[in-house]
Amino acid sequence: MSPRKGKKRAPVIDSKVTCETFETTDEASLAISETSLAASETSIATSETSQAISVSFRQFSGEFPSWAAFHEGLTEYQDETHQLYKIRSTNSVADRNEQRSATASRRGTSPNLFDESLKFYTKTLICTHGWTFKPSRKGSRTNHNIGSIQSSAKISAVLVKDGHNYKVRVSSHVATHNDDVSRDVYYSYAEARKITSPGTRHVVKTLMQGGSKKKKILRYLKEVSGNPVLPKDVENLIAKMRKETYTSEDDNERVGQVLRDFSE
Structure with a gap:
């Protein structure tokens, strides 16, 4: 008579170890997913940067007999190149004269004053996409259509004195844009029409x-x-x-x- 074989017992599974193993596996999987997502976002950002728009135009330059003539010339330039600039800041002749008078008073000299009826001493104009947007309030409806991408295109002009006459001189112009410049975009603005x-x-x-x-x-x-x-x-x-x-x-x-x- 052969000896009786005993039944094999099923191995005892430690539930605590199993749960910890599953949690470790889930965390590892989540970490891998987050790493993959970060790598994907980095790849997209790199692709967008490499495809960033950069277009340059001939510079607007010259001297004009008045601010009105300056703006007329600028309008013609804008129509030809389909760029649109808006006034970012100005400095008045009155402020300029006040500063010159204060400086001359300290030095004991006579100030070289400009005719204040000309109103503006300097003007700085930037591309319509050059504004820095700051939301005025919190919420889901803070703004609807923001065109600012902080374009670097900028024009600076200054009033200069030539003997007894005055003229407006374009002192500098950065004519490179990182935004889309085209006829359709230009005429989408009421100002251009x-x-x-x-x-x-x-x-x-x-x-x-x-x-x-x-x-x-x-x-x-x-x-x-x-x-x-x-x-x-x-x-x-x-x-x-x-x-x-x-x-x-x-x-x-x-x-x-x-x-x-x-x-x-």
């Missing part, structure tokens, strides 16, 4: 006084300017002209505009 030509504005005023509809005025402006003028641009122009007419010193012109508005 403004009608500034005195002759064109006079024709529009004549059309208004003759009772022409806004559609006809819009068609005329598109043909003359060659720019993508929008219906709201026509409405803004008409509203501005009406305001100018209402404040006109010519009584007949004011009364005529009131009657035309009343008949619409």
